[in-house]
Amino acid sequence: MSPRLHVSLVFATLACCVLVASGAGATPQTSNESVRLAGAYPNPVADGDAGEFVVLETDGPTSLDGWTLADGDRQATLPNRTVGGRLALSSTPNVTRNVTDTPVVPLSDGPQLANGGEQLTLHHDGHTVDTLTYTDAPEGELATATGDGLAWRPLGATDYPVTTGDGGSVHAFVLPDSPRLPVETLRRAEHRLLLAGYTLTSRRVADALVAARERGVGVAVLVDGNPVGGLTQRQARVLNRLAAANVSVTVLTGDAARYRYHHAKYAVADGRALVTTENWKPAGTGGHGSRGWGVVVRDARVVDGLADTFAADSNGRDGVAWRRFREGRAFERADAPPANSSFPTRFPAERVRAERVELLRAPDNAERRVVSLVGNASESVRVQQVSVGGRSQPFLRATLRAARRGAEVKVLLSDAWYVREENRALVAWLNEVADGEDLPLSARVADPGGRYEKIHAKGVVVDGDSVLVGSLNWNNNSARENREVALLLHGEGVAGYYRAVFRADWLGGIWTVPVGLLVAVALAAAVAVGVGRHITFESETEPGVSPGRET
Structure with missing residues (x-):
């Protein structure tokens, strides 16, 4: 759970910064509003928390003469120099420079940032200008000021937009x-x-x-x-x-x-x-x-x-x-040799058209985009996943919201031995919800039927014209802690390809035969001598099971 955080002032959006040498010709600003506390790195990975720093931000060239930074125990006078942009205030500048690209300003006797929490106060000529409060600092994470408080992210983690x-x-x-x-x-x-x-x-x-x-x-x-x-x-x-x-x-x-x-x-x-x-x-x-x-x-x-x-x-x-x-390291023996089975080619690769493509990265932006995509579906959602992290997982909640608005939803999960039981339980729950609320939703565990061994895909097709392909699993760890990459492709051409694959996997391993061929097949079977063949026919729309029931 994220620490409880509070910032007393509303901070502006962080900007790129440079450290400006004193006397470089720029006219320093004097407004107190031009300087603010923008973040803190209280709990470095290094022993003794060496390298901790406080992030200061200015709107332009600003003289630090008369400014001080205090915690509950001590107060440090900022050096008399002119700075601009974003900078790191540190009592151990040589260590701090090894962990951040932000320009570092040394403090001779700066605050000692407590891992359990601290209130930092920025003063100018004895007047309080800004405060920043944090609690329970995660190791190796930087707290960055936002309009809603502080956001903790591992130091050096990216924050890419879509x-x-x-x-x-x-x-x-x-x-x-x-x-x-x-x-x-x-x-x-x-x-x-x-x-x-x-x-x-x-x-x-x-x-x-x-x-x-x-x-x-x-x-x-x-x-x-x-x-x-x-x-x-x-x-x-x-x-x-x-x-x-x-x-x-x-x-x-x-x-x-x-x-x-x-x-x-x-x-x-x-x-x-x-x-x-x-x-x-x-x-x-x-x-x-x-x-x-x-x-x-x-x-x-x-x-x-x-x-x-x-x-x-x-x-x-x-x-x-x-x-x-690899030096001095032992490695694990593999549990089993690599798989060497062969499977038929039912869906050859195809060149298709995408009208637009979006690059999503986790933890930067993928969760927000996928929740929006699925939650706003108007016609259909097709989900093919190894597993789902739980009933309250945000992607699954968005899927249920789409079903409650009338979108036809199908969820297909893997039958792999390591997720079989949990998937069966989730499928049963989803179908119970669908029955209880009369939702256009059905879920099942896949039946590969010899066309593949197990589902490892992490795919979604929405409204027949958007498809998500990539490494993003439907669990919070994948969305919020891992580096994941996925492409969201738009267009009926590209989405149609994967929707066809989903449909075949949803139907499972049982053959689907047009009704018009039944007579011909029956006659062929009747005249065959010494040959026995078992053929199973089933509807395209509901392959042999009641709506909303587990296969």
Whole structure:
């Protein structure tokens, strides 16, 4: 739960800042309203809280002569210099400079910021100008003043807005039906190849990365250093091979980690961006089991946005080179060999049109956008997920709101062993709600029927003309703590492709046969000699179950 926070004055929007040398020719402002407390970093990861600082902001060149900063125990006189914009006041400036790009102003005897809470007061010529109060400071997080109080975010975390592009022709695909497209996208890179993932164990992907590096492509890889279950020996061998081929491999890890998990799954190959729901492992790139969604787009704003995200995530304090990360470290044995089953191609990859595309990133902006998208659906919502975090999860609440307004809602969850029981319980509850309130909503657990092994997709189709594809799971940890990436694509062409996939997965493994073929099939069966075949027919609209009931 977020700490209770209060700021006594309304703060203006934070701006970029520069530290202006005293006497640089600018005329200092004298209005008290031009200077305010804009935030604090009270609880650094470093031992002894070394590097803590207070954020001061000015509207323009301002002299700090006559200004003081106090907590409950001491008062520090600000240095007599002219500053402008946003700056960090610190008693340990050398340490602070290592953790923030904000210009640092040293204080000879600054406040000692208590982790449990503090009230900071800014004075000018003995008069109180501003106060800032916080309680229970989270470790490694910066409190930033907003109009509603203080917002805590890990130091160095990004705050990207939604990036919107024009769309155009996109390459839509699903797995396990089109296993070649993700790897082929990597193989076609000529200048740059950036690959971001949660894990990376696919030899086919590693082959593509090494081959690209050998032909002179700039190749970089970013993965999570602490995936659930630990980093395996199989992945360590893959990363060792990449490092030996001079591929830049960065691992996000350590106490200074900005995100709980780096769970994003995307690649930038020259002017193409590939975003998928799947990990870079055999089941996610080789057609070996998982039902996943993916798309390749060429919109320059989306491609650049993903490249910027990669750079920001790779260059943080929590980014560790693989060669250094692996030193003296033991890795987990894999529980089982990679899946090697094969599945039919029912939905080949297609080039379809997107009228518009939005790049969403968590925790920056994805939750707000998805809640708005789903909650405002007017006609239909199709949800295909591994699982849902609970009955009160915001995405699910938005889905229920859409159903209560009359949108036809279908929720399809995975039958994978690790989520089966919880999914069955949630499906039963959703269908009870639908029955009790007479809602146009139905939910079920998927029946792959041999077309794939399990659902790993995190997909949503809204009103038949918007589709969400990416790594964002329907739980609060994914939306608020992880680095996730998703594309929201608009247009009947692109949304129609995934809606067709959803419909087939919703129907399950049982054949759907047009009524007009029944007689022909019956005659063929009657004249067949020595051949027995069991055929099951069922309605397209309700595949063999009562409305609102679990399969």
